[in-house]
Amino acid sequence: MSSARIEFLSRLAKGLACEFGSNCEVVIHDLEAEDLQHTVVAIENGHVSGRNLGDGPSNVVLQSLRRDPEALKDRYAYITRTEDGRILKSTTIFYREEDGNPSALLSINFDITMLIAAQSSINALTAHEASAEENAPTIPHNVSDLLDDLIEQSVKLVGKPVALMNKAERIKAIGFLNDAGAFLVRQSSQKVCSYFGISKYTLYSYLDEAKAAAEQS
Numbered sequence: 001m002s003s004a005r006i007e008f009l010s011r012l013a014k015g016l017a018c019e020f021g022s023n024c025e026v027v028i029h030d031l032e033a034e035d036l037q038h039t040v041v042a043i044e045n046g047h048v049s050g051r052n053l054g055d056g057p058s059n060v061v062l063q064s065l066r067r068d069p070e071a072l073k074d075r076y077a078y079i080t081r082t083e084d085g086r087i088l089k090s091t092t093i094f095y096r097e098e099d100g101n102p103s104a105l106l107s108i109n110f111d112i113t114m115l116i117a118a119q120s121s122i123n124a125l126t127a128h129e130a131s132a133e134e135n136a137p138t139i140p141h142n143v144s145d146l147l148d149d150l151i152e153q154s155v156k157l158v159g160k161p162v163a164l165m166n167k168a169e170r171i172k173a174i175g176f177l178n179d180a181g182a183f184l185v186r187q188s189s190q191k192v193c194s195y196f197g198i199s200k201y202t203l204y205s206y207l208d209e210a211k212a213a214a215e216q217s
Contacts, residue, residue: 001030001041001103009095009104010042016108017044023111025049025088029061032103036062036184037143041104048111049082049139056143059150060092061105062181069101080139086113088139109139143185150182151195162196170196174203175210183207 006028013026025048029039039057046052057065064072072094080090088109095104140146154173158165165173174192182188193203 001032005104006041009106013042013044020110023048025109027051027107029057029105029107031061031064031105037186048109050141055141056146058107058139059146062184064102064105065184066179066181072102080109082139086111087116088112147182147185147188147191150177150180151192171206171209174206175214178207178210
């Protein structure tokens with residue numbers, strides 16, 4: 001992404017953060033970054049999620065890099081949470097180039113923890129997409145934490161610990177990781193192999209089977 005676009009989006013982030021105050025975090029991710037360890041090119045009120053300039057991608061960013069650009073949709077007022085349990089109302093908007101491909105992601109995360117405590121009187125302000133708060137995705141500090149979170153989600157999807165999974169269930173878990181963009185993270189294959197107790201050869205075999213199953217469904 002060009003420096004001129006980064007400069008404009010950085011000013012936009014600052015404007016939004018100034019308008020809504022210190023509980024409103026605004027983050028700009030560079031979707032064209034060569035190094036996925038450092039996608040955050042602008043951030044205001046980073047204390048909300050604990051992130052800083054130069055940090056890595058969120059779950060939403062990784063998923064966007066895996067999907068067909070034309071299928072990507074902006075999302076408004078959905079629930080996420082921080083690692084320490086605070087509830088955020090989040091919005092993600094894709095910045096697209098003239099060819100339609102997204103080059104950046106603007107993310108707004110508003111801390112509504114205290115507002116939820118008084119939700120009966122300010123319900124209109126805190127209205128959000130229906131989802132269980134305890135199941136809302138976590139915003140990680142770095143890609144290592146994000147990969148750990150995705151692996152944990154894959155195990156929850158199967159519903160049993162790795163030691164009790166059969167081959168089909170391991171393929172299902174690894175297919176989820178692939179769809180979520182986990183293997184875009186550097187050295188993720190080694191970590192996934194270690195966690196599931198499989199070789200790289202087996203991992204690639206499982207990936208092929210997961211892709212084949214997805215194409216047939």
